[in-house]
Structures are given as C-alpha cells and as structure tokens.
Amino acid sequence: MSQQTSAIDCFNMKTDYQRTFRLDAKSSQKVLYVQGTTLKANLRRSAPPNSTFFSVKCTPNVQYSIDPPTQVTSHLSPITLDGKSVLLITMSSASQHENDSKLTVRYYGQNKDVLSNAILHLTALEISLDVDADRDGVVEKNNPNKGSWKWGPDGHGAVLLVNCDSERRYGKKLDTEVDYIAKLSDLRDMSEMVLRTRGPAKLPDGYKLTMHISQSDAESIRVYSPRPHSYSNFLPGVSSGFTRVLTSRVLSGQVPYLGGVAETSFYVEGLRFPDKDFDGLITINLSLLEPICRGLPETPIFTDTVVFRVAPWIMTPNTLRPVEVFVCSTSDNYGFLKGMKNLVLNSGYKLNICHEYMNRGDRWMQDELEFGYIEAPHQRFPVVLDSPRDGKLLDFPYSELLGPDFGYVTRMALRKDVSSLDSFGNLEVSPPVTVNGKEYPLGRIIIGVAFPTTTKGRNMTKVVQDFLWAQKVQEPIALFSDWLVVGHVDEFMTFVPAPDRKGFRLLLASPDAGYKLFRGLKNNGHGQAKLFEGRNDQKPITVDEILEDEGFQAENNYVQSCIDWNRDVLKRELGLDDADIIDLPILFKLEQDTDYEFRAVAFYPDMVNMIVLGKSLGIPKPFGPKVNGRCALEAEMCSLMEGLGLTCTFIDDFASYHRLLGEVHCGSNVRREGFDFKWWNLDM
C-alpha cells in the first residue's frame, strides 16, 4: 500500500548510506564514523596542487576502497590520482576509545615526492534505535525493516497503542490526558523503544544524540524515558522517575549517550486513533549531531528511523466468546432482568447490572456504547466506543467502564447532527468472511444510514463514520436502516454461530416468512389462534385477522422490500449465498413518525433483536399464536436454530422494552474476547 511520508523523511540516512566528508591535506582531522555507513571523500578535491599520486594506509579496524577501483599492490605503493578518485571508508567494530583508529592519505608529486599527508583519527560508534518491528513482543536489535511499515504475515513494522485506559480508578482521567507516567503499570500500554549504543565512554566534544519527530506526528504521540539517576529509586505512583523526551510541543530532544555497550529504554505513547486526517503511521528519528561552531546549527551525520502504526479499534462479532454481559436495572424491568440473569449465569458468563442511579431510567445499554479492543504484540485491552447519542446513560462508559486496562474513545458531534441512527444498535460487525477472494478475517463493520439518493433521511453522524472507516481493518458496509422508526440495523439482522458453511448464519427479519407461517397456521385450522393472548397491555389479534388485513400486508410487503434491498447488499459485501441466510418470521407495522414520514416498527417482539452468548440465544418472547399450547413463533424459531446446535431462551421484554420500541439486544451489551487473528497480519 502507498503511504504519504512526511517531507523530512528525506533526511533519513539508511544503513549503507554514504556520507561525503572533506579530506584536509593540511592538518589532521578527527572523524566520527557510525557502523553501517560509508564515509566518502573525493581525493582530488583537497589534494595539494600538482598531486599526481597518492597512497593510503590505515589501522586494522579500518577498511577502505578506491572508486573507480585501482590496482593496489601494497599500502604504500603510490596510485595514480584520477580526477574522479574517491576514497570509501568503513570500520569493522565500535571503538573502545576516542580516536583509536587512523587512516592516512599521502599525496605525491610527479616524481613521487611526498607533498602532504591527510590524517584521519577515527572513532567508530554503533547506534541503533530499535522497536519491535517483527511484532513478537520483543524489541530486537536493528531490524532492517524498522523504518517502514508493511501489512501482512510477511509484513513488518512496530505497533503503538492509544493509551486510552486510565491507570486510576478514582479521580480518573484518560492516560492520554495526563502528560506524565502516574504508575509503572502504565508502561505496559506503551511501546518500548530501545536506543542501543556501543563506543567509547563518551561522545567526542560537542557531538550529541537527538530524538526528533515531525510536527504532524507530534500531535499523535509522546515519548518518555526513565531518568537515568533516579531510576533505581523509582517508586510506583511517583512520576518523577520518567522524563518527557518528546511531546506535542517538544519536537526534538537530546538523549544521553551512556558510553561503552549501553541500552536506553524509551516508552512511546499513542495519543490518537487513526481518523480521516491521520493514517496511523508515526515516524521517530534519532540523529547524531556533529558540532560546527557556535552560531552554526549542528549537522546530523547519522539518522536512524523507526515507524509505528497506531493500532485500530476493533469490534467483536457475535461469534466470539462472551466475557461479560451488561444490562440496566430500572423500576419496571424486574421480569426482564430475571430472564437475563438466568440466561447469562446459566451460560456461564458474568452479568453486570447498571443500576438506576447511573442509568437514570435509560435502559438502552446497546445504544450508548460499543465494546471493542486494541492490540499490540505486547498488550491488548478492551476499549469502549462511547456513542454521541448521549442519553441518560451517557456517563456510564467513562465512569463505570474506563479503568486500568479498559480503554475509552469517543467522537464529539454537534447535537443537531446526532440522530437515532447514532445509537450503536445501529453499529454491528459481521463474523470473518471472504468476498470474491478478498479475506476479511476480522469481519466487516455494519452500519445503517438513509438512502444516499435523498437528502431528507437520517444518518449516522459523519465523525463516527469517519472514525469507523479510518480503522481500516473491518471495512464498513452501510445498510439502509432509515426505513425503521428507530432506524437500527439490529432491528432486522443479526449473526449467530454455526457449525458448518462459513461458521455463521445471517438471520434476517422476514415478513414473508411471517405471512407464510401464519398462512400455514390458517390452512391447518389455527386461523383463530391469537397473538398477544393473555396480555393485558396489548389487544389480542387472531391469525385470520392478520391475514385479512390487506393494508397490513402492503406495509409488510414494503418492509420486506427494504430488507431484501439490504439482503442484496449483505450478500454482495459479505460474499453470502442464500443458504447462509435464515429468514425469521417477523411482521412489522408502519407508523407516521414526527417527520410525518412512515417508518416501521416490529408488530410483535422482534425475535432477530437477540443476545448471542455462545450457543445460547436470548430471544424476545414473541407472544405469538399458540398451537397445542405452544407459541408457533417460538416453535418455528427453535426449529430454525436447533439445526445449528443453538438453544433458544425466550425472554419477556414486552412491557419494558418492546413497547418502548426496543428488545433484548437493544437492552443489553456483551463484551467479548478479541480475535486470535492479529490485525497487522491483514493483507491490505
């Protein structure tokens, strides 16, 4: 993939790069050499006038060659000085002492009389800024690919996390909002970078090492290092053990040269997720500066460069193992809560109840937040994406979820740009798929929007869409969900695990399947069976009455066409066959909403709006017509699911959720384990 590099990348000197330097035939020079480079001098340029021959001799640690090549018979036998003769110098190992190596160029006149000597006193240094470019969790030495980033199993390039958790549970702040290291544990959320040096005890006078970043990158990272002298006295919770090397205001900073064989650790902290204006790539440079004199800028004579990519935020599909389930407790949802408790605890997962002091009556746990995670080779933790919906649950993600190794991210939108489609019941993710040979091993994000052909409809707000697209690793699909009053994709679709085919099925609400079931009931003599029987909050209706209502049929035909439209997109974008899709018998009705537009709501509890916990499904109890004492809708649902080895538990959400236009899924949320697949192994 192509990537924009910043202008200053041209300053980078890579391994084996040549550095031109000036030979001085009049006095001896001290020259600092860095392992992996080649010093290059034009022999003619500084030769005394009338020089005709030259010879070179050097101490054992120094190697040289002449370009264009000449026949060198012995070190001291003079060579004809060509106008283009160039001397190339390398050194085989780092110096133990300053100026411990030497090279002399001797110039001769026509009669091989010595005209002058150019003497170099050489010091060799080894300098390597190192990162975990091979992504194994260990900072290896001088990876040849550390200066670039490549996706895929044969790729390379280090990974950076946005330090979006909070080391503190109380009085907490995002760690990115704090520009010091509050606790040692925070280092685990950063990427280690090691400066490895080898050479004499100190750098020659005036030379120094500087770490530097571009102005653009400075907005996205901080770099810390332990204070060398106080490190041993470091106490957890005390920040003074670390210094900020680079921040958004400090783009370049000197770093110590420790002498001998030394390693200095740095900790790189990511501050922002990839977004529309940030591709996630960060370049950090380390330069060796040569002094010139007072009033002149020091010259970088060697630059080592490393590249990081900020880890994307990754969503977790229904097929991943649940870790914990979240629901709200309200004054009126005791029955629902009891049903959920049974389901979750029987399935062996943890249930978290958000109590009323926090939810203030907002029961839509699905809508306020989306669970995901971020991952680097050395660390992974969950990150909650807080919706700009901001109902009364708005404080929950920050106040209750953010904590040590539990990250938080949000996108701010103007109040006027936020609609019901910004609730995260409208943000789902598919299981892994392959589409026309293209693999999506982390699945694809699914959101709902209005048809782009109209400017009237509601949409998911642009800042959230931009964020989702910029993560790149779960390329989003936009469905048409604005036909629903609430407008969430989870009102007509979900995914369940399956033992065969692609490892999952797409479940779609289907009025056609509903009508087919009801017509079958009627044909089998159950036309008088009643939906909603025994409920005192909903007038019962017979199968016959439903089938006779032509207007209702027309409304459902429209709903079916909307779902079919999405079905076509999903088949195309997820590479699905009809056999990968199961139609669930669900009817809708149209209501004129506040815009005077007709939009759909589920006619009876919307069974597709379920919670998926491994092989256990928690499904809104549909209150369908009973045949031989058993709800025909539940029976059909069970029959469709049991072939996949899934167990259906029907949960009564009628009064406390369904009548408020949501169901089980809208009222719950599941944090799941991350993928085994590492996002950096994607072929992009």
Add this chain to the structure above:
Amino acid sequence: MSQQTSAIDCFNMKTDYQRTFRLDAKSSQKVLYVQGTTLKANLRRSAPPNSTFFSVKCTPNVQYSIDPPTQVTSHLSPITLDGKSVLLITMSSASQHENDSKLTVRYYGQNKDVLSNAILHLTALEISLDVDADRDGVVEKNNPNKGSWKWGPDGHGAVLLVNCDSERRYGKKLDTEVDYIAKLSDLRDMSEMVLRTRGPAKLPDGYKLTMHISQSDAESIRVYSPRPHSYSNFLPGVSSGFTRVLTSRVLSGQVPYLGGVAETSFYVEGLRFPDKDFDGLITINLSLLEPICRGLPETPIFTDTVVFRVAPWIMTPNTLRPVEVFVCSTSDNYGFLKGMKNLVLNSGYKLNICHEYMNRGDRWMQDELEFGYIEAPHQRFPVVLDSPRDGKLLDFPYSELLGPDFGYVTRMALRKDVSSLDSFGNLEVSPPVTVNGKEYPLGRIIIGVAFPTTTKGRNMTKVVQDFLWAQKVQEPIALFSDWLVVGHVDEFMTFVPAPDRKGFRLLLASPDAGYKLFRGLKNNGHGQAKLFEGRNDQKPITVDEILEDEGFQAENNYVQSCIDWNRDVLKRELGLDDADIIDLPILFKLEQDTDYEFRAVAFYPDMVNMIVLGKSLGIPKPFGPKVNGRCALEAEMCSLMEGLGLTCTFIDDFASYHRLLGEVHCGSNVRREGFDFKWWNLDM
C-alpha cells in the same frame, strides 16, 4: 494502491448484480428491469400454501433460469417446487414500450392442479452514466472500469481538472468561485459525463433518475447540465443555458429521462486540488428510484457509479522547453534587463516584463510564484502556484497571469508561519529520474528546510508542504537550506540539460572547487589577480588574499559540508552518480543574521543561480580574477558547460540583484511546456 471509499459506496449496484424482488401470486405486477442486472425471486416465499409444482413462461425478450438448476423439459411442464428454488430473470434488450414483456409463474398443487399465477409485466431499461475512463478524450459507453480508478498505462479512471482559470480577463474571478457557466468556453475546463438511456418514451409513473454524491465529495465538485429546452438558443456568455445539478449544498438532484435512445451531457467541474485531507478521488452516482407510496422513501433499484481523480498540479524542470520568461523592471536594473532581453530574444523565447506599477520595486520574480500545469486527456493549461511569501509582487500572479486557460492556485498561511524559505526560489523540480528501479517520469520536487533535529530553524510553511506532497506525482525531497541567509535551494543547486547519461547534470555550488581553482591560479603565478576589479561598489580582493584568509577558508569548509550533506541526499533520492554532478567554483561567506545565527551568502555572484533556456544559460557574471584578460571563473564555467553543448551568457546582476542577496534565477521565472508523459500513466 489502497484508497478509502466512502461509506455510501456500498449502495452501488454493479453490472450483473442481483436484485431481490417479491413475486406476488395473487395479482399481476409491473416490474422495471435494468440491463446488466438480474432480478431474483424466491419461488417458495410467495407460493400459495400446498404448492408442489410450478412452471414459468415468458415472452421472447425475457430469459430466466431456476436455481438450483432443474430439468426443464418444456415451458409448461411443471417442475417440483423446492424450498430453495429461486427464479433468475434477465432481459436481452431495452423495451420500446412500457410493459412490453411478460413472464408468468404458475403454481400447482399436489395433483398438478393450478393454484395461482404470478404475472410480471416487464419493462427493460438501459442506463449508463459514462465518463472517459480509458483516458482518450472521448466519453465511451459503459466502460466496465468506470467505477474505480487505477494508475498506470494499464490503468483506468476519468480525470477532472480544478477549474482554476478565469474565463474573463476583466473583473475576473476564479471560475471555481463562480457557480454558473459564464462562457461556453468554460466547458472545456470541465469533464464531460454522459447519461445514456434506452427504453420506452417515458419512465413508468413515479420512477425517477437521481444523480447523487457524498457530503465529502460535494466540497470538491459541481455538476452542470444544459437546460434541455433552451440549449439550442444558447448564447455565449449567457449562463442561463445551464443548470446546476449538484453543488456543495445540493447533494442529490433529479435528472431527466428523455425516452427512446437518448444521451444527456453533464459537465463536472473540479473545485479543489488534492491536499492533506483530500486524496483527489470523487465518486458520482446515478440511481433509478422506484416509488413505494406517499410518505415512504423511494427505493434505489439500480445505481451506476463513476469515479474521477482530480488532476494534480505539476511542476516543470529546466529540461523542458521554455515558452516565456518573466522579469521585473525596476528603477535600477536597466543593465540586467538588457542582458536578459538579449539572452531571451536570441534564444527565441518570449520575454514578459513586469513593470514597476505592478512590482512596486519587488524584483524577485522567482520567489512570488511557481509555474506548473494541470492536464486531463481533453485539456491542459498552465497553473501558477502563488507563494504565501506575498512581497510587493503579491498581486502579479492573480492580476496578470490568471486568465482564460491560465489557472491560479495558492495556499494561505498565517503571517507568523511564513519565512524566507516560503519563497519559490526554494521550490524546484528535478528532471525525470529512476531511483533503485523506481521511475519518476515527472521528476521530483525539491524544497529546502531546516534540519529536523532542531526546532529553531526556518521551514517552508506546512500548508504549502502539505499541498506539494498531496500532488503525489512528483514526490518531494526536502533538502537542508536553512544554512543560507536567504535559505533557498536555488542558491546552491540547479539542473541543466545534457546529451548523455540521464539527460541532465546536477550543478552544485562548491567552495572546494572554488579553492581548487584559486590555488591553481596562484600556482600558475596569478596570485595577484583581483576579484571585483574595476567595480566601484565592491572592494577588489586578490587571489592570494583569499587563499591566505584562514577564517574565510573555515567558513567555506562549513558551507561545503552543508552542500555535501545535500549532495548525499540528492544522490540517494534522485539515484545520481558522482558523474551526474558538476561542482561549480563558488565561494560563500558567513554573516550573522537577525537571529544572531551565522548563515551563508555568496561571496561573488552565485553562478549556479542561473536561468536555463534550452541550451542557453544565463549566468550571473561572477567578476572573478582575470587571466590574460579573461575572467577565470567564467572560463571555468564555460569549459564545464561546453562539453554538454550548452552556451553560457554572463549577465551583470551585481548591483541590482547580487548585492541584494539574489541573482539571475531569483530575478526571473520561466514558464515551460508540460511533459509529454501523462501523469495518470504513473505506476503508483
């Protein structure tokens, strides 16, 4: 290359995409079919209860198949109705009349008794939104690749120009600032897009065609179309012949369906160049909308999509043929002007003089602007990039250059962010090069900045750097130029054409080459020859005096090390050998500037700061020491250049430019022809 597509791309239905529709076994349906798609109906879904068999018959224009395939013996022999049976329908040509084709599905019971008929009255349409996706200047019909963009000679995708010229010479505005078509000639700067339709005289009731774009893309284009009825009455200069179909505020608009075999032209106008936040790609969609009923949104049942890329701004290196030369006339530059006139007119090019009422004494024609061009297969014109420098020449680019087929672009920076490095003597471009196998057939942009290792230095302002990088086709190289008082790359480097090797030489200022020449003079007995001899505005100095001044030698050693640093970068980034580089004998001196930093200026007129007009070079007259009546610096320069077949003309710029810290190049500008190479043929 990877590209971010916008969320709504998922709505695109491509050729051969299937559309699910509902068969109605109870009443006949009217169905609109679009060529290239497949209609798909689940036969079981709407079958009457107890259906066991079915049969299909249709009129000749209709083709169908059953999936999974069955043994069809005759049209009327009933087939067993499988639970998964799907009917796939295509039509071979567009309809002449509404509902002129028909397909019937008949359902049978167990005893092959007819249960019901689902009757489809079909109308076929051909719809194609077309662009010049094969880049030959002609809008071909339904290019299969029109919906994506690919670089390279085997690439595809249409090209859009930023309409940054001004059709009017007087009272002018950028055409992009005017949201109507002022003159018919303006259409040439836009890209034609054709809607081709074939079908009955009108669309069935309620259907309509809509063109639509995303909110992001709407900032970057407008779409116009001729008003159908007034088109024949169209008068040049009258805007009313065209309507705006899409603008930044109108993201979707209905377009007429003309009936029969019809073509409607649209004109797409680019509004912004690629930049940090805009990759240059634009998607335009055309959808066919199906009515549902009042209060329900129409459903897009077919969408055709085209993609454009906005043409980048391209710079022209010295090796391209000059068209016209620009210089300023000031109260004190008569001699310079005379020299330039002779050079330019003798070389056969046009000379444009910017007079004092416009330049107000600002003579730095190089610094205020950079000439470039933009190109599409159907149109190419020059575009001036106006520098944020904004000296007294600031009005010249807009007032004097902008005009019909002469475009203008600028980037606004805060006053405090603009430095001398923002003058475009600091913005150059190399001839075409190949670097480690990577081709740059349009060369590479070269700018000068400070070392990134310091935060003190001056830089080219970020908005201009971002713009240059975003053009992509001449990937920039950043050199170190902050060591100079003025800080422009043209103070130490230029390119001249050459008949051999890579087709050019890089010329570099070289104090070492200067000292070598002066030492040679001294050795040959010319130590008393004087620089600046006969000038009354500069004290003469002998060769001996220069060679004896050790401080001056040290300053020049430093300058040489700065240039060598850049030489290493240029060799690496342009793939040059030493033989591609010529060192010119030029000395510098250091001065303490307003920052109390020592920076360099040319000691005598800086010969590398030349104007290159084909094989004629206009070089600052150096006023070097004379040997046998001839300036030794001029002689050396001529000798170095004549091997390349280049002629040197020395122009006296001493008083009016050199002493003001500029030279011939700084005081002139050259508009050149564009490359023969088309930028879209780059392999990116």
